[in-house]
Amino acid sequence: MPLIAERLDRISPSQTIAVRQKVAALKREGRGVLGVSSGEPDFNTPQHVKDAAILAIESGETKYTDVAGTPELRRAVADKFRRDSGIDYRTEEIIISTGAKQVMFNAMLATLNEGDEAIIPTPCWVSYPDIVALAGGKPVFVPCGQNHGFKLRADDLEAAITPRTRWFILNNPCNPTGAAYSATDLRPLCDVLLRHPDVWVLTDDIYEKIAYDETPATIVQVEPRLKDRTITMNGVSKAYAMTGWRIGFAGAPLPLIKAMDKLQSQSTSNTSSIGQAAALAALTGPTDFIDTMVSAFRQRRDIVVEMLNAAPGITCHKPEGTFYVFPSMAGCLHKTTPHDVRITDDLAFVTALLEEEGVALVHGTVFLCPDHFRLSYATDTETLREACARIQRFCRSLR
Numbered sequence: 001m002p003l004i005a006e007r008l009d010r011i012s013p014s015q016t017i018a019v020r021q022k023v024a025a026l027k028r029e030g031r032g033v034l035g036v037s038s039g040e041p042d043f044n045t046p047q048h049v050k051d052a053a054i055l056a057i058e059s060g061e062t063k064y065t066d067v068a069g070t071p072e073l074r075r076a077v078a079d080k081f082r083r084d085s086g087i088d089y090r091t092e093e094i095i096i097s098t099g100a101k102q103v104m105f106n107a108m109l110a111t112l113n114e115g116d117e118a119i120i121p122t123p124c125w126v127s128y129p130d131i132v133a134l135a136g137g138k139p140v141f142v143p144c145g146q147n148h149g150f151k152l153r154a155d156d157l158e159a160a161i162t163p164r165t166r167w168f169i170l171n172n173p174c175n176p177t178g179a180a181y182s183a184t185d186l187r188p189l190c191d192v193l194l195r196h197p198d199v200w201v202l203t204d205d206i207y208e209k210i211a212y213d214e215t216p217a218t219i220v221q222v223e224p225r226l227k228d229r230t231i232t233m234n235g236v237s238k239a240y241a242m243t244g245w246r247i248g249f250a251g252a253p254l255p256l257i258k259a260m261d262k263l264q265s266q267s268t269s270n271t272s273s274i275g276q277a278a279a280l281a282a283l284t285g286p287t288d289f290i291d292t293m294v295s296a297f298r299q300r301r302d303i304v305v306e307m308l309n310a311a312p313g314i315t316c317h318k319p320e321g322t323f324y325v326f327p328s329m330a331g332c333l334h335k336t337t338p339h340d341v342r343i344t345d346d347l348a349f350v351t352a353l354l355e356e357e358g359v360a361l362v363h364g365t366v367f368l369c370p371d372h373f374r375l376s377y378a379t380d381t382e383t384l385r386e387a388c389a390r391i392q393r394f395c396r397s398l399r
């Protein structure tokens, strides 16, 4: 038996990454698969950002930086929080990590003791429960129904808090539902949190720029009194089409930043110096790229929502942000495909759809919400129309 630690039993491999790899493998085999499961913008990283990275390489910015990031990038992140959300972080209250994923990892490992609880509204990003569990914590799930726009209700938050609650984790806008909380939505949640001074907040705002109505708010912007126990997490992956560059960041109280810095100093050290130079260009450069990308996403969202709602058995809520839709497929349950496959659950649905129509989705159970699926519209309109037409044909064929 190989020597694998018991802590690995607490987690499973990321299932969204598994779907991405399966689609790539099927494509390599020459199968005509339509991948509408991707978690990254299909746009290219802006040219001025690439240029900054090339310049960094050529001018020798290729050495270790401070563990928590270059002073220039930490300052630019502090400026970003001030500019976009009116939150004042000092430069030393900022950390740069290898993606928002590592920020979260650092935060949980640095704070959770065995059995401490972290409240996670569901449906949720696949990595939250596993990161909490790996750090020894206990994820506590609070379901948010489609009938409430997939948003957490203050009463449900209040009811989930126990003496063991250490963290409340909020994703705004939310992967996979696309629900975006405005300042008005956040106010009652902040009121609950003010009554529980031992509960810390991690707000994951990585999709902040990909929103279609109002700009989503963030916790400290709405309630500055929560600043001394909130980590405001963000990054360049989604807003600047920079998923591969691996730059995430956060603002938080100094003792937490220092603990995360200590942890990072013994794991990855700084993230790539070149990626940091690129992120600096992204945060300080022109932003018209974001407007172009978001207006393309808006058009695609409208097409996809309309086409999915025309598929029998599917109900698709219109999301306010991200590049995902998260429809219910409950109306297809217990039916049978022309190839005699019974749709017993959401996994059976996406598996049959992949086999019979060559469309790759992610099933809702992965996001802790059965009877749903996630479709990513971070792909061209032609592919989206074809994928939705195949989903319609599949649903119509069920008996």
Ligand code: PLP
Pocket: 039, 098, 099, 100, 101, 102, 125, 171, 174, 175, 204, 206, 235, 236, 237, 243, 246, 247, 248
């Ligand atoms: N948070 C959410 C909700 C995400 O969906 C993702 C990526 O899919 C991340 C964080 C990770 O972002 P990064 O690429 O910065 O690690």
